[in-house]
Amino acid sequence: MKSSGADVYGDADKKAVQATIRQRTGALQACYNKALQTNPGLAGKISYTITISVMGTVTEVRINEDTLQDGGVQTCTVAKIKGWRFPTTPGAEQASDVTFSVVFSGGS
Template identity: 30%
Template sequence: MSSTVPPPPKSGNGGYIVLIAVMLAAIAGLVYWKVNADDVEVIEETRTTAARTEEPTPVLDAAPPPPPPVEEVEEEPEAPAEKKPVASASAGNAGCSGVCQGQLTAAGESALRAKGGQARGCYNRALRQNATLSGKLGLKVRIGPSGNVCSLQVTEDTLGDASVTTCVTQMYRAGKFPAPQGGCVEAQIPLNFVSSQ
């Protein structure tokens, strides 16, 4: 008599593996969607702001004041008569005084939108302390011909959280943006912070 050995039973784990892979893909898609959904709101608000900033700013009747004179300092009498110019304290803000009539470039708009996305990080940190925190923060940013921020004003603040306002304004002040066309430019930036929970 010959005995036949039955084949080993199937483990049946293949169905579980496929189910786990599908669930992981769904979770990854949901996380990606939630992360990018917050940025879309900031991008849309910045886009509407860029449309509003195209309004011409009023022209002042008086011409801007001339730049301050450059002082010259002489070396010690023993050294040859060599003179060195002393840098002006407002050298970083050159071109920001007076009326700004420049145009924000597409790269500049993109950089402002990116900063809006980074501002969301300031808000998210504050949410850890206050889960019901929400509101708007409006900024007026003046960007000089070289792309440096000359001035920044908070035009609206319904958040009521100084840490978020300080974090966002410091981030924009420290920013370096692409140079606008035609001189300095003023940009209105509305940021709407709403918890996604």
């Protein structure tokens, strides 16, 4: 599994957001690994856009593209992402939208 660099639009600190996503993608791998038990050939990419409030909480998760086509992985990863917390950015006045992709392939 690998994640792409995150595109950050808004007041959030881009480096801090990218580092947080990198640290947390292991939780998304766990969702994928669970699905692999029943579908060993499962592989694909999911692209997400998330909205991060000025307080660092995720207020919305949208899936832009899903070539994995597995509802269980989709539901699980969205639930995990909603629980993520990001560092607050001093002086931030508006929420930020962050787009990133995760490629799931071949098990761990």
